[in-house]
Amino acid sequence: MSVVSYKCPNCDGELVFNPKTQKYRCEYCASAFSQEELDQMQPEGAHQPRPEPESREQENTSSMEPEGNVYRCPSCGAEIVTDDTTAASFCYYCHNPVVLFGRVSGEYLPHKIIPFAIDKKQATEKFLEYVHSRKFVPKAFFNKSQIEKISGVYFPYWMVDMDMEGSLQAEGRNVRVWRSGDTEYTETKIYRVERTGDIHLEDITRNALKKANSKLSSGVLPYDMGKAQDFHMGYLSGFLAEKRDIEKEELRTGVEAEAREYGEKILRDTVHGYTSLSVKSCHFNRQRANWDYMLLPVWTVTYKGRDGKIYYYSMNGQNGNVYGELPIDYKKAGIVSGVAGLVVFLLGLIGGFFL
Ligand SMILES: [Zn+2]
Ligand SMILES: [Zn+2]
Numbered sequence: 330m331s332v333v334s335y336k337c338p339n340c341d342g343e344l345v346f347n348p349k350t351q352k353y354r355c356e357y358c359a360s361a362f363s364q365e366e367l368d369q370m371q372p373e374g375a376h377q378p379r380p381e382p383e384s385r386e387q388e389n390t391s392s393m394e395p396e397g398n399v400y401r402c403p404s405c406g407a408e409i410v411t412d413d414t415t416a417a418s419f420c421y422y423c424h425n426p427v428v429l430f431g432r433v434s435g436e437y438l439p440h441k442i443i444p445f446a447i448d449k450k451q452a453t454e455k456f457l458e459y460v461h462s463r464k465f466v467p468k469a470f471f472n473k474s475q476i477e478k479i480s481g482v483y484f485p486y487w488m489v490d491m492d493m494e495g496s497l498q499a500e501g502r503n504v505r506v507w508r509s510g511d512t513e514y515t516e517t518k519i520y521r522v523e524r525t526g527d528i529h530l531e532d533i534t535r536n537a538l539k540k541a542n543s544k545l546s547s548g549v550l551p552y553d554m555g556k557a558q559d560f561h562m563g564y565l566s567g568f569l570a571e572k573r574d575i576e577k578e579e580l581r582t583g584v585e586a587e588a589r590e591y592g593e594k595i596l597r598d599t600v601h602g603y604t605s606l607s608v609k610s611c612h613f614n615r616q617r618a619n620w621d622y623m624l625l626p627v628w629t630v631t632y633k634g635r636d637g638k639i640y641y642y643s644m645n646g647q648n649g650n651v652y653g654e655l656p657i658d659y660k661k662a663g664i665v666s667g668v669a670g671l672v673v674f675l676l677g678l679i680g681g682f683f684l
Contacts, residue, residue: 331430332400332409335566338362338370343404343425345567348445348646353563364561400429414538417483417570428565432572440621441488441557444564445481445646452628452644453479459642459651466655470632470640478631481646483565483624484546485537485573487580488554489530491588492617496525497596498610501603520603524596528613530588535580537573537622542641548652549627549645556647557623570624577620589613 335344335353342357344367352361362370400409402420409420409427416432419425433439447455453476460471469475501520506513532554536546558564593611600606626646633639642653 332403333428333430333562334403334425335428335563338367343566344563345426346444346564347567348448351444351446353566364563367563400427402427412571414540414571414574415569416572417565417568419569426566426568428562428570430562433560433562433565433570437572437622439485439560439624442483442560442564442624443552443554443557443626443647445568445626446556447626447628447644447646447649449479449481449628451649452481452646455644455649455651456628456630456642459653460655463653463655467634470655475630475632480629481568482627482629483568483570484541484627485571486546486623486625487535487537487573487575487577488621488623489533489535489584489588490619490621491528491530491533491615493528493530493588493592494525494614494616495528495592495596496523496612497593497608498523499597499600499606499608501600502605503602504604522600522603522606524599526596526599528592528595530591533584533587535575535584537575538571539574541571544654545627545629545641545643545652549625549643549650552625552645552647560624565624568626573622585615588615 336342337344337355337358337360339360340355340358342355344353344355344362346352347354347361350361352363353367354361398411398413398415400411401407402409402423402425404425405420405423407420407422409418411418411429414432415429416437417426417428420427431437456476456479457471460466499522501522503518503520505516505518508514532551534547534550536543538546589611592613593608596611597606597608628644628646630642631639632642640654642651642655644651
Protein backbone atom coordinates (compact mmCIF):
# COMPACT_ATOMS: atom_id res chain seq x y z
CA MET A 330 0.00 0.00 0.00
CA SER A 331 1.66 3.19 -0.98
CA VAL A 332 1.86 5.98 1.47
CA VAL A 333 4.30 8.74 0.75
CA SER A 334 5.86 10.98 3.32
CA TYR A 335 8.29 13.68 2.38
CA LYS A 336 11.68 13.34 3.98
CA CYS A 337 14.30 16.00 4.54
CA PRO A 338 17.48 15.25 2.50
CA ASN A 339 19.58 16.47 5.48
CA CYS A 340 18.07 14.72 8.48
CA ASP A 341 15.23 12.48 7.26
CA GLY A 342 12.68 14.54 9.19
CA GLU A 343 9.26 15.28 7.72
CA LEU A 344 9.00 17.96 5.08
CA VAL A 345 5.88 20.10 5.13
CA PHE A 346 4.78 22.69 2.56
CA ASN A 347 4.96 26.21 3.98
CA PRO A 348 2.40 28.60 2.40
CA LYS A 349 4.29 31.69 3.56
CA THR A 350 7.57 30.88 1.83
CA GLN A 351 6.10 28.54 -0.81
CA LYS A 352 8.92 26.14 0.13
CA TYR A 353 9.17 22.86 2.00
CA ARG A 354 10.27 23.17 5.61
CA CYS A 355 11.85 20.40 7.67
CA GLU A 356 10.06 20.06 10.99
CA TYR A 357 13.29 18.98 12.71
CA CYS A 358 16.35 20.76 11.34
CA ALA A 359 14.44 23.78 9.98
CA SER A 360 16.01 23.53 6.53
CA ALA A 361 13.92 24.85 3.64
CA PHE A 362 13.80 23.57 0.07
CA SER A 363 12.04 24.71 -3.06
CA GLN A 364 10.38 22.21 -5.36
CA GLU A 365 13.21 22.73 -7.87
CA GLU A 366 15.89 22.10 -5.24
CA LEU A 367 14.23 18.86 -4.22
CA ASP A 368 13.94 17.80 -7.86
CA GLN A 369 17.66 18.41 -8.35
CA MET A 370 18.82 16.80 -5.12
CA GLN A 371 16.93 13.58 -5.52
CA PRO A 372 17.01 11.40 -8.58
CA GLU A 373 13.91 11.72 -10.74
CA GLY A 374 10.89 10.33 -8.98
CA ALA A 375 12.63 9.36 -5.74
CA HIS A 376 10.46 11.57 -3.56
CA GLN A 377 7.50 11.28 -5.87
CA PRO A 378 7.44 7.78 -7.26
CA ARG A 379 5.83 7.22 -10.65
CA PRO A 380 4.05 3.89 -10.86
CA GLU A 381 4.10 1.36 -13.66
CA PRO A 382 0.82 1.36 -15.61
CA GLU A 383 -0.10 -2.08 -14.17
CA SER A 384 0.42 -1.08 -10.57
CA ARG A 385 -1.58 2.05 -11.26
CA GLU A 386 -4.59 -0.05 -12.07
CA GLN A 387 -4.10 -2.16 -8.96
CA GLU A 388 -3.93 0.99 -6.90
CA ASN A 389 -7.28 2.16 -8.18
CA THR A 390 -9.13 -1.10 -7.74
CA SER A 391 -7.74 -1.64 -4.25
CA SER A 392 -8.85 1.80 -3.13
CA MET A 393 -12.41 0.81 -4.04
CA GLU A 394 -12.40 -2.05 -1.52
CA PRO A 395 -12.95 -1.37 2.16
CA GLU A 396 -9.51 -2.71 3.15
CA GLY A 397 -8.05 -0.13 0.78
CA ASN A 398 -8.89 2.42 3.45
CA VAL A 399 -6.28 1.11 5.87
CA TYR A 400 -2.74 2.35 5.35
CA ARG A 401 0.42 1.93 7.33
CA CYS A 402 2.29 4.96 8.66
CA PRO A 403 5.82 4.95 7.19
CA SER A 404 7.21 6.58 10.36
CA CYS A 405 5.71 4.65 13.25
CA GLY A 406 3.99 1.69 11.55
CA ALA A 407 0.59 2.43 13.04
CA GLU A 408 -2.54 1.89 10.96
CA ILE A 409 -4.03 4.92 9.30
CA VAL A 410 -7.71 4.52 8.54
CA THR A 411 -9.09 6.90 5.96
CA ASP A 412 -12.31 7.81 4.16
CA ASP A 413 -12.88 6.64 0.59
CA THR A 414 -11.85 10.02 -0.73
CA THR A 415 -8.94 10.94 1.59
CA ALA A 416 -5.82 11.79 -0.44
CA ALA A 417 -3.62 13.35 2.25
CA SER A 418 -3.83 13.18 6.01
CA PHE A 419 -1.85 12.79 9.24
CA CYS A 420 -0.93 9.73 11.26
CA TYR A 421 -3.16 9.77 14.31
CA TYR A 422 -0.30 8.52 16.53
CA CYS A 423 2.85 10.30 15.39
CA HIS A 424 1.28 13.20 13.45
CA ASN A 425 3.49 12.41 10.49
CA PRO A 426 1.92 13.94 7.37
CA VAL A 427 1.12 11.30 4.75
CA VAL A 428 0.02 11.40 1.14
CA LEU A 429 -1.91 8.42 -0.24
CA PHE A 430 -0.16 7.91 -3.52
CA GLY A 431 -2.86 5.89 -5.31
CA ARG A 432 -5.37 8.66 -4.77
CA VAL A 433 -3.42 11.36 -6.55
CA SER A 434 -2.00 9.30 -9.40
CA GLY A 435 -3.20 7.45 -12.47
CA GLU A 436 -6.66 8.66 -13.41
CA TYR A 437 -6.74 10.72 -10.21
CA LEU A 438 -3.58 12.65 -10.96
CA PRO A 439 -4.65 16.31 -10.74
CA HIS A 440 -3.82 18.43 -13.77
CA LYS A 441 -3.06 21.45 -11.62
CA ILE A 442 -3.00 22.63 -8.04
CA ILE A 443 -3.13 26.02 -6.38
CA PRO A 444 -0.85 25.74 -3.34
CA PHE A 445 -1.90 27.30 -0.05
CA ALA A 446 -0.71 30.91 0.18
CA ILE A 447 -2.24 31.56 3.62
CA ASP A 448 -0.80 29.65 6.54
CA LYS A 449 -2.62 28.40 9.63
CA LYS A 450 -1.65 31.40 11.76
CA GLN A 451 -3.02 33.91 9.25
CA ALA A 452 -6.11 31.76 8.71
CA THR A 453 -6.77 31.71 12.47
CA GLU A 454 -6.35 35.49 12.78
CA LYS A 455 -8.72 36.13 9.90
CA PHE A 456 -11.20 33.68 11.33
CA LEU A 457 -11.26 35.48 14.69
CA GLU A 458 -11.51 38.87 12.98
CA TYR A 459 -14.48 37.63 10.98
CA VAL A 460 -16.26 36.11 13.97
CA HIS A 461 -15.77 39.23 16.10
CA SER A 462 -17.25 41.40 13.35
CA ARG A 463 -20.48 39.39 13.59
CA LYS A 464 -23.07 39.55 16.33
CA PHE A 465 -24.46 36.83 18.54
CA VAL A 466 -21.92 34.14 17.64
CA PRO A 467 -21.76 31.63 20.51
CA LYS A 468 -18.43 31.59 22.36
CA ALA A 469 -18.13 27.85 21.79
CA PHE A 470 -17.75 28.54 18.08
CA PHE A 471 -14.48 30.35 18.50
CA ASN A 472 -12.99 29.02 21.74
CA LYS A 473 -9.46 27.67 21.77
CA SER A 474 -10.19 24.01 21.08
CA GLN A 475 -12.47 24.98 18.22
CA ILE A 476 -9.81 27.22 16.68
CA GLU A 477 -7.30 24.40 16.83
CA LYS A 478 -9.62 22.39 14.61
CA ILE A 479 -9.21 24.83 11.75
CA SER A 480 -7.88 22.71 8.92
CA GLY A 481 -6.31 23.28 5.58
CA VAL A 482 -7.92 21.04 2.99
CA TYR A 483 -7.30 20.67 -0.72
CA PHE A 484 -10.72 20.13 -2.30
CA PRO A 485 -11.20 18.58 -5.75
CA TYR A 486 -12.81 20.63 -8.51
CA TRP A 487 -13.45 20.37 -12.22
CA MET A 488 -12.48 23.41 -14.24
CA VAL A 489 -13.82 23.71 -17.78
CA ASP A 490 -12.70 25.88 -20.70
CA MET A 491 -14.88 25.89 -23.78
CA ASP A 492 -14.73 27.18 -27.34
CA MET A 493 -18.05 27.48 -29.11
CA GLU A 494 -19.35 28.80 -32.39
CA GLY A 495 -22.62 30.58 -31.78
CA SER A 496 -25.36 32.09 -33.88
CA LEU A 497 -28.27 34.15 -32.68
CA GLN A 498 -31.42 35.18 -34.54
CA ALA A 499 -33.57 37.88 -33.04
CA GLU A 500 -36.18 40.43 -33.84
CA GLY A 501 -35.46 44.05 -33.02
CA ARG A 502 -38.14 46.73 -32.90
CA ASN A 503 -37.87 50.47 -33.05
CA VAL A 504 -40.99 52.39 -32.19
CA ARG A 505 -41.53 56.08 -32.96
CA VAL A 506 -44.59 58.02 -31.83
CA TRP A 507 -45.50 61.51 -32.97
CA ARG A 508 -48.52 63.76 -33.16
CA SER A 509 -49.84 65.86 -35.98
CA GLY A 510 -52.98 67.87 -35.25
CA ASP A 511 -55.41 65.53 -33.48
CA THR A 512 -53.80 62.38 -34.78
CA GLU A 513 -51.17 60.32 -33.00
CA TYR A 514 -48.98 58.26 -35.27
CA THR A 515 -47.02 55.20 -34.23
CA GLU A 516 -44.42 53.78 -36.50
CA THR A 517 -42.94 50.36 -35.71
CA LYS A 518 -39.91 49.22 -37.66
CA ILE A 519 -39.11 45.54 -37.38
CA TYR A 520 -35.58 44.31 -38.01
CA ARG A 521 -34.20 40.85 -38.41
CA VAL A 522 -31.05 40.72 -36.28
CA GLU A 523 -28.36 38.06 -36.69
CA ARG A 524 -25.15 37.52 -34.86
CA THR A 525 -22.54 34.83 -35.23
CA GLY A 526 -19.31 34.57 -33.32
CA ASP A 527 -16.63 32.43 -31.74
CA ILE A 528 -16.96 32.36 -27.98
CA HIS A 529 -14.30 31.35 -25.50
CA LEU A 530 -15.35 30.58 -21.94
CA GLU A 531 -12.86 30.03 -19.14
CA ASP A 532 -12.87 28.50 -15.68
CA ILE A 533 -16.41 27.23 -15.38
CA THR A 534 -15.93 25.59 -11.98
CA ARG A 535 -17.67 22.60 -10.43
CA ASN A 536 -17.24 20.91 -7.06
CA ALA A 537 -16.04 17.31 -7.55
CA LEU A 538 -16.65 15.87 -4.08
CA LYS A 539 -20.06 14.47 -3.09
CA LYS A 540 -19.70 15.01 0.63
CA ALA A 541 -18.52 18.63 0.27
CA ASN A 542 -21.06 21.19 1.35
CA SER A 543 -22.10 22.74 -1.95
CA LYS A 544 -22.49 26.24 -0.50
CA LEU A 545 -19.08 26.01 1.10
CA SER A 546 -17.35 24.74 -2.00
CA SER A 547 -18.81 27.40 -4.27
CA GLY A 548 -18.72 30.14 -1.62
CA VAL A 549 -14.91 30.28 -1.65
CA LEU A 550 -14.68 30.76 -5.42
CA PRO A 551 -13.12 32.29 -7.46
CA TYR A 552 -9.39 31.56 -7.42
CA ASP A 553 -6.70 33.24 -9.49
CA MET A 554 -6.08 30.43 -11.95
CA GLY A 555 -3.03 32.24 -13.31
CA LYS A 556 -1.21 31.04 -10.18
CA ALA A 557 -2.05 27.37 -10.66
CA GLN A 558 0.99 25.08 -10.58
CA ASP A 559 1.75 21.72 -12.08
CA PHE A 560 0.78 19.12 -9.53
CA HIS A 561 3.40 17.82 -7.10
CA MET A 562 2.38 15.54 -4.27
CA GLY A 563 4.65 17.47 -1.92
CA TYR A 564 2.19 20.37 -1.88
CA LEU A 565 -0.21 18.11 0.03
CA SER A 566 2.32 17.34 2.78
CA GLY A 567 1.09 18.93 6.00
CA PHE A 568 -2.48 19.38 4.78
CA LEU A 569 -5.59 17.32 4.30
CA ALA A 570 -6.64 16.51 0.76
CA GLU A 571 -9.62 14.83 -0.85
CA LYS A 572 -9.86 13.08 -4.16
CA ARG A 573 -12.83 13.52 -6.48
CA ASP A 574 -15.79 11.16 -6.52
CA ILE A 575 -17.82 13.11 -9.09
CA GLU A 576 -16.88 12.40 -12.70
CA LYS A 577 -17.21 14.88 -15.53
CA GLU A 578 -19.91 12.77 -17.23
CA GLU A 579 -22.23 13.59 -14.32
CA LEU A 580 -21.62 17.31 -14.76
CA ARG A 581 -21.49 17.65 -18.52
CA THR A 582 -25.18 18.49 -19.13
CA GLY A 583 -25.22 21.21 -16.48
CA VAL A 584 -21.93 22.74 -17.58
CA GLU A 585 -23.02 22.81 -21.22
CA ALA A 586 -26.30 24.48 -20.28
CA GLU A 587 -24.40 27.12 -18.30
CA ALA A 588 -22.05 27.66 -21.26
CA ARG A 589 -24.97 28.15 -23.65
CA GLU A 590 -26.54 30.62 -21.25
CA TYR A 591 -23.32 32.66 -21.07
CA GLY A 592 -22.89 32.37 -24.82
CA GLU A 593 -26.36 33.68 -25.56
CA LYS A 594 -25.83 36.60 -23.21
CA ILE A 595 -22.51 37.47 -24.86
CA LEU A 596 -24.08 37.46 -28.35
CA ARG A 597 -27.11 39.39 -27.17
CA ASP A 598 -24.95 42.03 -25.53
CA THR A 599 -23.42 42.88 -28.92
CA VAL A 600 -26.80 44.08 -30.20
CA HIS A 601 -27.58 47.76 -29.60
CA GLY A 602 -29.91 50.42 -30.91
CA TYR A 603 -33.35 48.83 -30.66
CA THR A 604 -36.28 49.76 -28.46
CA SER A 605 -36.83 46.06 -27.81
CA LEU A 606 -35.21 42.81 -28.80
CA SER A 607 -36.64 39.32 -28.68
CA VAL A 608 -34.44 36.30 -29.31
CA LYS A 609 -36.01 33.85 -31.76
CA SER A 610 -33.33 31.20 -31.71
CA CYS A 611 -29.77 30.64 -30.57
CA HIS A 612 -27.53 27.76 -31.60
CA PHE A 613 -24.09 26.65 -30.58
CA ASN A 614 -21.63 24.27 -32.09
CA ARG A 615 -19.20 23.18 -29.44
CA GLN A 616 -15.79 23.00 -31.01
CA ARG A 617 -13.73 22.13 -28.00
CA ALA A 618 -14.12 21.58 -24.28
CA ASN A 619 -11.19 21.11 -21.94
CA TRP A 620 -11.81 19.61 -18.51
CA ASP A 621 -9.09 20.03 -15.89
CA TYR A 622 -9.11 18.21 -12.59
CA MET A 623 -7.76 20.56 -9.91
CA LEU A 624 -7.07 20.69 -6.20
CA LEU A 625 -7.87 24.05 -4.57
CA PRO A 626 -6.90 25.17 -1.05
CA VAL A 627 -9.56 25.92 1.60
CA TRP A 628 -9.30 26.60 5.33
CA THR A 629 -12.35 25.18 7.07
CA VAL A 630 -13.99 25.03 10.46
CA THR A 631 -17.17 23.14 11.10
CA TYR A 632 -19.24 23.45 14.23
CA LYS A 633 -22.21 21.51 15.51
CA GLY A 634 -24.73 23.95 16.91
CA ARG A 635 -27.04 23.27 19.86
CA ASP A 636 -29.81 22.80 17.32
CA GLY A 637 -27.80 19.85 15.94
CA LYS A 638 -27.15 21.72 12.71
CA ILE A 639 -23.64 21.71 11.24
CA TYR A 640 -22.29 25.18 10.53
CA TYR A 641 -19.50 25.80 8.06
CA TYR A 642 -16.91 28.47 7.87
CA SER A 643 -14.46 28.43 5.02
CA MET A 644 -11.77 30.62 3.62
CA ASN A 645 -10.14 30.67 0.20
CA GLY A 646 -6.58 29.47 0.96
CA GLN A 647 -5.15 31.61 -1.81
CA ASN A 648 -6.68 35.07 -1.25
CA GLY A 649 -8.39 34.83 2.17
CA ASN A 650 -11.96 35.42 0.95
CA VAL A 651 -14.37 34.19 3.56
CA TYR A 652 -17.54 32.23 3.24
CA GLY A 653 -19.34 31.61 6.47
CA GLU A 654 -22.55 30.36 7.87
CA LEU A 655 -22.33 31.31 11.52
CA PRO A 656 -24.45 29.98 14.34
CA ILE A 657 -26.47 32.45 16.41
CA ASP A 658 -26.56 32.40 20.15
CA TYR A 659 -30.30 32.83 20.71
CA LYS A 660 -29.80 33.77 24.35
CA LYS A 661 -27.63 36.76 23.34
CA ALA A 662 -29.91 37.65 20.43
CA GLY A 663 -33.02 37.20 22.58
CA ILE A 664 -31.90 39.75 25.17
CA VAL A 665 -31.42 42.42 22.50
CA SER A 666 -34.67 41.74 20.69
CA GLY A 667 -36.43 41.67 24.09
CA VAL A 668 -35.09 45.15 24.79
CA ALA A 669 -36.14 46.32 21.33
CA GLY A 670 -39.61 44.92 21.96
CA LEU A 671 -39.86 46.79 25.23
CA VAL A 672 -38.97 50.10 23.56
CA VAL A 673 -41.64 49.57 20.93
CA PHE A 674 -44.14 48.72 23.63
CA LEU A 675 -43.26 51.88 25.57
CA LEU A 676 -43.56 53.99 22.43
CA GLY A 677 -46.94 52.38 21.88
CA LEU A 678 -47.99 53.35 25.38
CA ILE A 679 -46.84 56.94 24.91
CA GLY A 680 -48.66 57.03 21.60
CA GLY A 681 -51.78 55.72 23.31
CA PHE A 682 -51.47 58.31 26.04
CA PHE A 683 -51.61 61.19 23.61
CA LEU A 684 -54.59 59.86 21.71
ZN1 LIG B 1 15.87 18.16 8.25
ZN1 LIG C 1 2.80 7.36 12.57
